[in-house]
Amino acid sequence: MKYVDEFRRKDIARNLAKEIASEADTGRTYNFMEFCGGHTHAIFRYGVQDLMPPNVKFVHGPGCPVCVLPIPRIDMAIEIAERHAAILCTYGDMMRVPASKKNSLIKAKAAGSDIRMVYSTQDALRIARENPDREVVFFAIGFETTTPPTAVAIKQAAAEGLKNFSVFCNHVLTPAAIQHILQSPEVRELGQVPIDGFLGPSHVSAIIGSEPYEFFAEEFQKPVVIAGFEPLDVMKSTLMLIRQVNEGRFEVENEYTRVVTPEGNEVAKDLMAEVFELRRAFEWRGLGEVPYSALRITDKFADWDAEKRFAVTKSTGTDVKGCECPAILRGVKKPTDCKLFGTVCTPDNPQGSCMVSSEGSCAAYWSYGRFRMGRIKETAA
């Protein structure tokens, strides 16, 4: 596969591994948070950790779009489908994420709600056009990557006068979340989560550019390297972070130059600014209420805002007892620290969101890295 295989080459990986091993100071540990689930996925799927020296570690961040959506928002989506009998269109990853009372979109669908998996906002628009007598709601989730297509859909619906279409907006913002993690007591005061730098988002940065990270790199004195999602991107970016740490620098560097520019995608940013505005605060699973971390639909497009169209009860649903997703999403705990992990919580029977998506750290640990735990158990026995 052209333009992809080049970034998965074993020979280059070996050379990079040698460089990392020779430049990493054996007298210290390097803890780098990869913010995105895409990076977590790449690290596990390709076995990147195997190529790192033991003192270079990855802390898995909260950047998994379905993982950070709190239970009340999923409850609200289910209510829109159940009580208001709307056709709810959702990205497939959301289907199995646990809601409260052991419910989920896939269970609500089995119980009779009309919930459909779509691949893009355009599919949702098409369903709305084909079902003029039904309310069709797009369950919009995700970071800045998936936000512009939602903006396009809302503008299209407005232009067409598509009155039966609306969007349940749950789009969240990356820089606000990273800043929130850095400000958390666990990182700032208690030192429970040692973070020496960040592998910055790749697809998100294609939209917002590398500039939004400048503030907190400077403010919190942590280096950031924008990294692509291929395994060689992850390794190269790790090397760049090690160099920054060794040289006492804390800059925003861009490894993913083939896609990301300092200013990002102006067209997409303009679209977002036209259709969305900041929410004062938004609840993230694991992080709690994060100020100015999410988007809502502006008054100009209020007619296409599902939260305004339907009277939806504010749910107070909480995570399953014992589920450590919140701490795992903050990087405070590892999946293996959770009592539910691998016992009652597996990808077949997920109790928390991190076990659902392939980008969630629990699912990555379980699906790709479990054999290491097996070996550990064997040696211990």
Next chain:
Amino acid sequence: MNMIEKRFPTRINFRRGLVDMTHGSGGRAMAQLIEELFVRHFDNDLLRQGNDQALFTPPSGRLVISTDGHVVSPLFFPGGDIGSLSVHGTINDVAMSGARPLYLSAGFILEEGFPLADLERIVISMAAASRSAGVPVVTGDTKVVERGKGDGVFITTTGVGVVPEGLDISGTNARPGDAILVSGPIGDHGVAIMSSRENLEFETAIVSDSAALHGLVAQMVAAVPEIRCLRDPTRGGLAATLNEIAHQSGVGMRLAEDDIPLRPEVDAACELLGLDPLYVANEGKLVAICPRDRAAALLEVMQAHDRGTGAAIIGEVVEDDMGFVTMETGFGGTRIVDWLAGEQLPRIC
């Protein structure tokens, strides 16, 4: 033919007609559908007996039987349709015991309103697949369900076969040190199906690998009767099949990602959709496990057959109490190849 014309004064309109409830009611309309569609196309001595069962004397040896329900959507896809698939699927399930398939039965559940033209197209394709495999459909059944209670047509086929003397092929037989082979590139069927689903506008030249594998199996077991396991990696893909065998045999497996055959276009389609080809369905591939010292001979026989030109040795069976299937990635690391959990879903970010 004279008798048919007397019983049914006008012929069924296969161009514009629709399935209706009378086609499953046991009356004249059902009899006519059987005569003019099923018997006509599947035509063979046993079927022509016209009884509710096919009567035959089994050859000596051990018999195997297998059944498979087919509910594919869309019904017609690049490289095949539900008809040919229902023949290949069951022949392959029978053949994975090392058996020579003898006969098939076919049960149709039709939805009221289903176009007879589509049904005829499916039956013709099924008959062609059965004829070219040399495995006749000798008995069958038709039911009609009300509109909205089916998805056009469901087909269940059952096959019987006879296992040659001296073979002992089972998912429980894999032993540490054995070699693992696959008969060709993986993931073609699943990607062909996905690319033809209406809500996925994704044009590829990929066609399903749907094919009967009993000819390949016959050559394989003749040359290497020591084969321990055979299985066709259909739903859940190669990953599910290897995990099943590892679990059944109480062993682990170690694969080399670079050795697993994969078409570049399937690889690219999976990349775009965020899917892992190891979990994508195949309908014309098999996995074989044999003693290591017979692997080269087996590979040679497979590659010499039309259905196995892309065959490769992809790994080995290892001792492992945990039953893990692991893989050295093309990147140089190691990962688990786990069972598929739920459905494979495209990634969002």
